Amino acid sequence: MIPKTACLKILGAGLTGFLLVAVQASDQAWGNSPVSEQSVKPDTLGWPARFGLGRPATAKEIAVVDIDVWPDGTGLPAGSGTVSAGKALYTAQCTVCHGATGTESATLGGRLVATSLTGREKAIGNYWPYATTLFDYIRRAMPLTAPGSLSNDEVYSLTAFLLQANQIIDSTVVINAKTLPKVVMPAQKFFVPDDRKGGREIR
Amino acid sequence: MLLGGAATAAVAITQTSFAKAVQIGIPEKAFGPDDPTKVPGAPPGELGTRSKFEKLLKSPSEISSRTPLQDLYGIITPADLHFERHHGGVPVIDPAKYELVIHGMVDKPTVFTLADLKRFPSVSRICFLECSGNYRGRGTNQKLSPQDICGLTSQSEWTGVLLSTLFREVGVQPKATWFLAEGSDAAVMTRSVPVSKGFDDAMIVYAQNGEPLRPEQGYPARLFLPGWEGNASVKWLRRLELADQPFMTREETSKYTEPIRNGKIRQFSFTIDARSVITYPTYPATIQKGWLEIRGLAWSGRGKVRQVEVSTDNGKTWHLAQLQGPVLDKAHTRFRYLWQWNGSETVIMSRVIDETDYLQPTLRELLTARGADTGGYHLNPITAWEVKPNGQVLFRPEV
Known part of the structure; x- marks a missing residue:
């Protein structure tokens, strides 16, 4: 029925x-x-x-892949790096794509070092809003042909060198989990959220 | 002998145990008999092939590869012609070893296998996917095709599980406002995405046009964010981490952001604004006097295409184009406009209006709004084509 x-x-x-x-x-x-x-x-x-x-993810297996670093420093590992060690690493492993000084433009890896804050060419010193992004990105993706091959100390050192080359820190600063999140990037103040919203106005 | 000359052409016809001929390669001569009614054709095969007479190819660079928009019909992009953009090459991932971990601000941090993902209720949806850096029309080069100018957009039917289903499964906590999506390519590429998009219409997709994802599109599973810039739809997805802030990854800070006026830099500009492009007639086509159909694609990341207008007099007058159904939400929509070309030189172009009433702007309008130094992201200008008296069609750069 x-x-x-x-x-x-x-x-x-x-x-x-x-x-x-x-x-x-x-x-x-x-x-x-x-x-x-x-x-x-x-x-x-x-x-x-x-x-x-x-299945439940264990803390141990999450830790293996949880490599991201937050702007407040969450996720930064133990270890530290210096400008001088970073400069040596840069010369050995990075110049092939980024040029001898990092100020070069027509490179495979693109320009890294800004010579002025208002320069039109995007580089770390005039465009990157957070210093922690440097550590996160270098550790996960660099060098191009051997990503993930650098030790944490080496990543800290490269981060220190690039910050110094962009005149954001001086050459004596040691970069580690405590000092890196405190570095204020000059370009941070330029960033604004998307304000496009459809409709007739072109933004 | 079946397929005469098979021994000399690189052909392989295998005999099954049932004595049926099975084609596993196509011999050179099978393509070209003068009269195909006088020679038996090729036997059934295991995998379809494209006609030897069709040369459908993507155009690759070191970092991307473009869809041949001018060579395609309808609204679905064949999967092997879907554009590519990746940041560390195409990885090889064994689906048997694939795992997606969801953790962070969730009640139950969970690992899903591919088989787990496929057991959830599945959803299919036809949507475009477009790179936000999809305009290469600045400069003076007129010998550019739609593929060259904006070939970093494609459309597929995507199948997978709604991210909201997985969010519910793991118990996303109310304080979570962003999530990190991480790929398992050599760039271990990451983007932050608002949790609201995850609950709205985001998907974890494992199939494209009825087959498993192609490796270039994220095999075996990727994030898919309808209407949003392609980079955020992270491929080869291995991890989602829920948090109460964006992670400020490289791809959402130093890349995929655009300088706008007053020295500001626009960030998290996810949505693809509405755009149309004529795909015929365009460079490198040559046309003849008389009737022809102007054809193209229009789409919006904010909803459906409401109307498309075509001008055949360099923008002086505009005419309503036919929209070819289906007109889908956040999807490439085919338009067509019948035109009688009298053989004189002119300029043709199209513009779209989406359901938010957004009208596709000119490049000049975009640069006026954002400043000349805005760079190459989210440029969706009206694209014009010069028709020469000899029938040649050339791209007409605007500024």
Whole structure:
């Protein structure tokens, strides 16, 4: 026996609220053949609170991949680096793509060192808003042909050298998890959130 | 003998145990009989091939590869012609070893295998994906095709699990406002994305046009953010970390940001503004007098295309183009406009209006709003084409 109207409450992800579906089922239209309610009810089970898929991630396995560094320094590892060690590393491993001084423009890796804050060419000193991004990026992606091969001390040293080359720190500053987040980048004050919003005004 | 000359052309016809011929390569001569009705054709194959007469190719550079927009029809980009942009090459990832970890400000830090992701309710959606650095029309070169100018946009039917489903599964905490998406390519590329986008319409996709993702598109699984700049749809996705602030990664600070007026730099400019481009007739096509159909694509990251207008007199007058259905949300939409070319020199162009009433601007209007030094991100100008009396069609740079 089919009810004239069956109201089915379907929980859509528990996020979009619920949807009422009215299923009109006329005995005459269907002949009198028995029609399973299942055949006219989508998602009759609804969604469970959780599907129970996946397995718990252990702190240990998260730590292996959790390599990001936050602007406040969260995620920075132990260790430290100096400008002089960074300069030697830069000369040995970075000049092939970034040029001898980092001020070169037409390089595969692009310009790294700004000579003035208002210079048009984007570089670390006139465009990068956070010093922590240097450590995060060098550690995850550099050098191009052997990403992830640098030790934490080497990454700190390269960070120190590049900050010094951009005249943001002096050559005696040691860069580590405490000092790096305190470095204020000159370009940070220029950054504003997206203000485009559709409509007729071109922004 | 079937396919005469098979022994000398690089052909391989294998006999199955059922004695059926199976084509696994196509012999040179099978393509070119003068009369195809007099020679048996190639037998059924394991994998379809494109006609030898069609030369559909992406145009690669060191960092990207462009879709041949001028050679395609309809709205779906064949997966092997989808544009590419990557920051550390295309990695090889064994799907059996693939894992996605979601952690940070969640109740249940969880590891999902690819099989886990595929067990969740699946959603399919046709959407464009476009790189925000998709305009190469500044300068004086007129021998540029749509592929050269804006070939870093493509469209697919994407299939996967809604990110909101996974967020619910792991219990995203109310204080979480951003999440980091991290790829497992050699750049271990990262972007920060607002959690609101994750709950709105973000997906973790594992299929494209009915097949598993292509490696260049993030195999075996990627983030997909409808309507947003392609870089944020992180490929080869290995990790999502929920947090209460953006992470300020390199790709959202020193890259994918644009200088605007008053010395400011616009950041987290995710949405792709509306754009249209004529794909025929354009360079390198040559046309003849008489009737022809101007065809193109229009799309908006803010919703549906509302209308497309075409001008055949250098922007003096505009005419409504036909929108070819389906007109989908955040999707390439095909437009067409019937035109009788009288053989005289003119300029043709198109402009789109999306459902927010945004009108595609000129390059001059964009540079006026943002300043001349804005760089190359989020440039979506009206693109014009010169039609010469001899039928040659050339790109017409604006400024």
